[in-house]
Amino acid sequence: MAADDVTADHDPTYVTALAAVLEKIVNTALTYDPATKVGLQKLENHVLAVQITEPQLKLYFVVLADQLDVMAHCETPVATLLQGSLQDLIKLASQPSTSLANSGVRVEGQIGLLSEYQQVLSQLDIDWEDALASRLGDLPAHQIAQALRAATNWIKPRSRKAASFTADFLTEELRVLPHKLEVDQYVQQVDQLREASDRLEARLQRLLLQQAQQQQ
Amino acid sequence: MSEEKTTHFGFEQVKVEEKAERVADVFHSVAAKYDLMNDLMSGGVHRIWKKFTIELSGVRAGDTVLDIAGGTGDLTAKFARLVGPKGQVVLADINDSMLKVGRDKLTDKGVVGNVHYTQADAQYLPFPDNSFDCITIAFGLRNVTDKDLALKAMYRVLKPGGRLLVLEFSKPQHALLEKVYDTYSFRILPFMGKLVTNDADSYRYLAESIRMHPDQETLKGMMANAGFSETKYYNMTGGVVALHKGIKA
Numbered sequence: 354m355a356a357d358d359v360t361a362d363h364d365p366t367y368v369t370a371l372a373a374v375l376e377k378i379v380n381t382a383l384t385y386d387p388a389t390k391v392g393l394q395k396l397e398n399h400v401l402a403v404q405i406t407e408p409q410l411k412l413y414f415v416v417l418a419d420q421l422d423v424m425a426h427c428e429t430p431v432a433t434l435l436q437g438s439l440q441d442l443i444k445l446a447s448q449p450s451t452s453l454a455n456s457g458v459r460v461e462g463q464i465g466l467l468s469e470y471q472q473v474l475s476q477l478d479i480d481w482e483d484a485l486a487s488r489l490g491d492l493p494a495h496q497i498a499q500a501l502r503a504a505t506n507w508i509k510p511r512s513r514k515a516a517s518f519t520a521d522f523l524t525e526e527l528r529v530l531p532h533k534l535e536v537d538q539y540v541q542q543v544d545q546l547r548e549a550s551d552r553l554e555a556r557l558q559r560l561l562l563q564q565a566q567q568q569q
Numbered sequence: 570m571s572e573e574k575t576t577h578f579g580f581e582q583v584k585v586e587e588k589a590e591r592v593a594d595v596f597h598s599v600a601a602k603y604d605l606m607n608d609l610m611s612g613g614v615h616r617i618w619k620k621f622t623i624e625l626s627g628v629r630a631g632d633t634v635l636d637i638a639g640g641t642g643d644l645t646a647k648f649a650r651l652v653g654p655k656g657q658v659v660l661a662d663i664n665d666s667m668l669k670v671g672r673d674k675l676t677d678k679g680v681v682g683n684v685h686y687t688q689a690d691a692q693y694l695p696f697p698d699n700s701f702d703c704i705t706i707a708f709g710l711r712n713v714t715d716k717d718l719a720l721k722a723m724y725r726v727l728k729p730g731g732r733l734l735v736l737e738f739s740k741p742q743h744a745l746l747e748k749v750y751d752t753y754s755f756r757i758l759p760f761m762g763k764l765v766t767n768d769a770d771s772y773r774y775l776a777e778s779i780r781m782h783p784d785q786e787t788l789k790g791m792m793a794n795a796g797f798s799e800t801k802y803y804n805m806t807g808g809v810v811a812l813h814k815g816i817k818a
Contacts, residue, residue: 369620370617418653428624
């Protein structure tokens, strides 16, 4: 998939500014979560493009040399394109699902990359205390971080329980959705099939070329 | 009777051989506070313009990059990360004061190993033909005495398929913006220069040199004349700055 070009008619200043701000926030946060930072390294050089349809905006994300780059323009071919309205994308990000059906979000390219991003980011664990301590001092940082931890500890299991109950009900009881493992296996098979068909196409092209050369 | 060749130094006409020296004086004077002034003058927007330049460069691991008029090394620092240990970035500047500030700044930030420093004139680049995958010149071309000669030199040292990116002040695309920009450049800018570096003249030169620099279409034509293909430009912040790109076929 070729990278889209920013057209010369559009002023890229604003989108680039947005990309710069996002890049700064994400990378600052990642300095306080070294485990996630290391996890992201396995996604290095794979470009994820996110195209928002309403409002129109396209940003590129790529892990490069120990940092997540957020860009308004990318010369490297895109591995995965995620397309949808801002509302649908936010919904998808806040309620990770194994299926994109009826989510309003469209995916092109390597779907596996998306689940890898999701997997790494689901383990995000920012050390707020460390982050706050460098700005506010140790004591206030400790108290704020403790309050944050208590709030998170209360919300996390409850939201997880609710989500897991809904997921179980839909996949096991009603059987209207496939299980996560089935979807993962399906995605893997699709990727394998795509790679095999790419190889077949390359082999056919080579045979056709050889045949043309022999005829000459 | 022999006629002496002249060129512009801001709005002033000076002898061709004098321009480089006069420009050098300006940059010797502002080198120490160059980064601070850039942030103040542009409200930090110069970082956005440079970020887009990096994105458009398509530089990847293992590439060789030449950052002409690299000054205090903003672009070089980013390129050094992208090219990695197998690549190389050459920071070239005609002005030794700027080069020293840039080298100290990058060394302090730990940007070392794949960065080299060269004091070089953009018109006579001291590199073999076909040496670089990408060349950038950010806010430097307008200070070069013979821009056509410099563009030809850049073309020579680029590898076939290599990209040249010229980031430079240009012509605002809206009349109202142009008016605001004029007031800012000729009234506020020299005042800020006086306040921060105690040197209003250098910043007056900066404003004047921007007005004397070729506009978007002219520079695009100059790049094509130097041999570049697929030349195009991106107006940024309403044309206050333009990023030109050309490929060596």
